[in-house]
Amino acid sequence: MRPTAPRPGQRAGVMAVEGQKQRTISDSHNTQNLPGDVVRLEGAPPTGDLAVDEAYDGLGATYDLYWEAYDRNSIDDDGLPLDATVHFGQEYDNAFWNGERMVFGDGDEELFNRFTISLDVIGHELTHGVTEDEAQLIYLFQPGALNESISDVFGSLVKQRTLDQTAAQADWLIGAGLFTANVHGVALRSMKAPGTAYDDPVLGKDPQPAHMNDYVRTFADNGGVHINSGIPNHAFYLVATLIGGYAWEKAGRIWYETLRDSRLRPNTGFKRFAGITLATAQRLYGTTGLEQQAVRDGWSQVGIVVT
Amino acid sequence: MRIEFTTEGGIAHFPGLARPVVIESNALPEAEASDLGRLLEAARFFERPAVAEPPRRGAADYRQYTMTVQEGSRRHTVKVIEPVEDPTLQALLRFLQTKARELRRGSRES
Numbered sequence: 001m002r003p004t005a006p007r008p009g010q011r012a013g014v015m016a017v018e019g020q021k022q023r024t025i026s027d028s029h030n031t032q033n034l035p036g037d038v039v040r041l042e043g044a045p046p047t048g049d050l051a052v053d054e055a056y057d058g059l060g061a062t063y064d065l066y067w068e069a070y071d072r073n074s075i076d077d078d079g080l081p082l083d084a085t086v087h088f089g090q091e092y093d094n095a096f097w098n099g100e101r102m103v104f105g106d107g108d109e110e111l112f113n114r115f116t117i118s119l120d121v122i123g124h125e126l127t128h129g130v131t132e133d134e135a136q137l138i139y140l141f142q143p144g145a146l147n148e149s150i151s152d153v154f155g156s157l158v159k160q161r162t163l164d165q166t167a168a169q170a171d172w173l174i175g176a177g178l179f180t181a182n183v184h185g186v187a188l189r190s191m192k193a194p195g196t197a198y199d200d201p202v203l204g205k206d207p208q209p210a211h212m213n214d215y216v217r218t219f220a221d222n223g224g225v226h227i228n229s230g231i232p233n234h235a236f237y238l239v240a241t242l243i244g245g246y247a248w249e250k251a252g253r254i255w256y257e258t259l260r261d262s263r264l265r266p267n268t269g270f271k272r273f274a275g276i277t278l279a280t281a282q283r284l285y286g287t288t289g290l291e292q293q294a295v296r297d298g299w300s301q302v303g304i305v306v307t
Numbered sequence: 308m309r310i311e312f313t314t315e316g317g318i319a320h321f322p323g324l325a326r327p328v329v330i331e332s333n334a335l336p337e338a339e340a341s342d343l344g345r346l347l348e349a350a351r352f353f354e355r356p357a358v359a360e361p362p363r364r365g366a367a368d369y370r371q372y373t374m375t376v377q378e379g380s381r382r383h384t385v386k387v388i389e390p391v392e393d394p395t396l397q398a399l400l401r402f403l404q405t406k407a408r409e410l411r412r413g414s415r416e417s
Binding site: 032034088090091093094095096097098099100103108110115121124125128129132136139147148151175182188189200201202203204205207220221222224226227 | 315316317318319320321322323324325326362363364365366367368369370389390391392397401404408411412414415
């Protein structure tokens with residue numbers, strides 16, 4: 001554990017123990033009752049229930065990324081306890097953030113396995129809490145797609161850091177392992193190659209674009225929040241790959257500081273977000289360095305020019 | 308009776324799962340058709356408001372369901388957002404999801 005001296009940005013008057021996780025995993029026992037019964041508290045040994053233990057470990061890995069890489073103490077940077085519920089519903093094919101906790105279904109075992117199986121999905125859900133705390137990006141159209149993309153970015157970084165992978169080594173998939181063997185596909189999304197994660201008779205074809213030329217105008221899915229997130233996702237992949245090394249160190253830091261930037265308003269679209277990433281890269285790593293050039297090039301390759 | 312059932316959202320957008328599914332009660336086995344009638348009655352479907360309550364602030368990746376029931380001259384649409392707390396709506400949704408799954412299974416087998 002690190003020393004508990006106040007850091008810049010810490011809320012005044014709060015004496016949270018920094019760097020100390022407070023996880024609570026509950027079990028809905030295949031009902032839709034929330035929060036369910038508490039089955040594992042912080043510090044308790046594994047239960048032997050895969051979903052419970054994966055949620056516990058996944059929340060821990062996500063907390064550790066935010067704390068160790070970005071000096072952030074939990075969802076609210078103030079030590080907020082991390083709560084998750086597993087075994088939610090029957091044959092339940094989803095995981096979601098309800099504004100207070102992460103909720104994971106077991107999947108129907110026909111298309112989907114249990115939703116705790118992918119570490120990046122756990123990181124994705126927790127990051128929705130971080131985004132709400134910092135930016136309140138509206139869950140519609142471009143701000144919603146940015147909200148989704150930020151969850152994919154940090155979800156993927158949790159996995160990369162846990163596996164000790166560089167940007168070049170990472171698979172950049174979101175939700176690998178989630179599909180059963182019946183499905184023709186590898187994951188929910190690919191940040192490296194949006195639009196290629198699955199092509200299946202039941203699920204259809206991965207609809208994600210990788211470039212603004214292919215931006216999908218739709219009212220479905222809250223205005224395509226899980227569709228057009230492919231564009232900023234791919235930009236992040238490109239920036240991280242151009243910078244090289246561990247993606248959470250520089251590219252992740254640029255995106256994290258962008259998320260905390262006061263210019264990031266709830267209605268921010270892709271271009272404004274991209275502009276803030278460039279300003280952040282210049283502030284952190286200089287106006288002439290590789291990092292700011294990588295940010296420019298990454299966005300440019302998805303059709304967004306930032307100056 | 309004819310029901311159109313649409314699922315949207317969730318942690319990913321799957322075009323195949325977002326397509327509306329149509330269930331005709333007269334194409335169902337008799338026992339299932341009467342189950343469906345009972346579920347709609349228990350949920351007081353035709354008396355429900357058409358628009359769901361908005362999602363909780365900051366919530367994400369939730370699914371939304373749209374159910375349109377046409378029965379004789381009556382037609383009503385109800386939209387709900389998860390988590391669905393009402394057990395009668397949960398039971399109705401579970402029935403519709405099971406039927407939708409059966410219908411979609413056909414597209415893998417064909």
